[in-house]
Amino acid sequence: MSSMALPQLIPSHSSSSLTHPNAVSPSLLNPKFKPFSKSSLLSQSCRFHRLSSLQCWASSLPEKHHTNPPKSDDVVELPLFPLPLVLFPGAILPLQIFEFRYRIMMHTLLHTDLRFGVTYSDAVSGTAGIGCVGEIVKHERLVDDRFFLICKGQERFRITNIVRTKPYLVAEANWLEDRPSGDEDLEGLANEVESYMKDVIRLSNRLNGKPEKEAQDLRRNLFPTPFSFFVGSTFKGAPREQQALLELEDTAARLKREKETLRNTLNYLSAASAVKDVFPSS
Secondary structure, eight states: OOOOOOSSOOOOSOTTOSSOTTEEOHHHHOTTOOSOOGGGOOOOTTTSOOGGGOOEEOTTSOOOOOSSOOOTTOEEEEEEEEESSOOOTTEEEEEEEOSHHHHHHHHHHTTTTOEEEEEEEETTTEEESEEEEEEEEEEEEOTTSOEEEEEEEEEEEEEEEEEEOSSSOEEEEEEEOOBOOTTOOHHHHHHHHHHHHHHHHHHHHHHTTOOOOOOOOSSTTOOHHHHHHHHHHTOTTOHHHHHHHHHOOBHHHHHHHHHHHHHHHHHHHHHHHHHHHHSTTO
16 A cells, blocks of 8 residues: 555644653663664655655565464563654554664664564653564665665564663563454444545545545455554654554554544544635635
8 A cells, every 4th residue: 555644633632741651761771862863764755755754554565474473471672763753563664774873783683583673752752662563674785884674564562671772772572462342343443434534535635736536445455453553654743643542452442543533633624625615715
């Protein structure tokens, strides 16, 4: 599925709180810790999208099957890459690596299992304690030892302990899985969310002077849980809301929250469209 970003969202939850409930204290990581470095990323239009639209959904990429599927009580060590974005399972993240410590990380990963932990981090909230594994599916090493990477989101994890901070962060983590949603109609919820998404896209196109084409099948045969992750990955410009969605351990709760955000966004767009009809030049 090609890259998709919805217009400015109107979250209905307090995702803009100053600290995140599942945050890792920066002082625990490193007294001189910097949440992320702009030098770790690249915005080259000829090779990658801008940071705000780095992620897309690409079910066409080959899926790697692990001989031992992860269990929620497994404890693993993961090298961490704090970034100012949220990676979801199934989403694609292109990166350019040229900061020294992360080049060291890449040299190690390319000789092991190609997997590292992506955690959302900003100067206000610190580093989130829940993230998503990024698996390197394509890479290119340049003559100056920089790396171009294409990573795909895999399992979610919860940080339980910081193993070391130099030359890069390494943490112990448990896998995070959604709990059963009981008697919730997940298919019905997913279909409602898809319908709201289509309406948001249609109205957004109208306001931007684009043809009001009917959005194609957005689910693409995805089951409700992976579809809920796909929807979350389209919420560009609202990383704290995305992080809150990533941390939910209930597919129904995630879909309901996404439905509410999309409904609020649709109401806003409908009002804006009505104003535009009355005052076309505004």
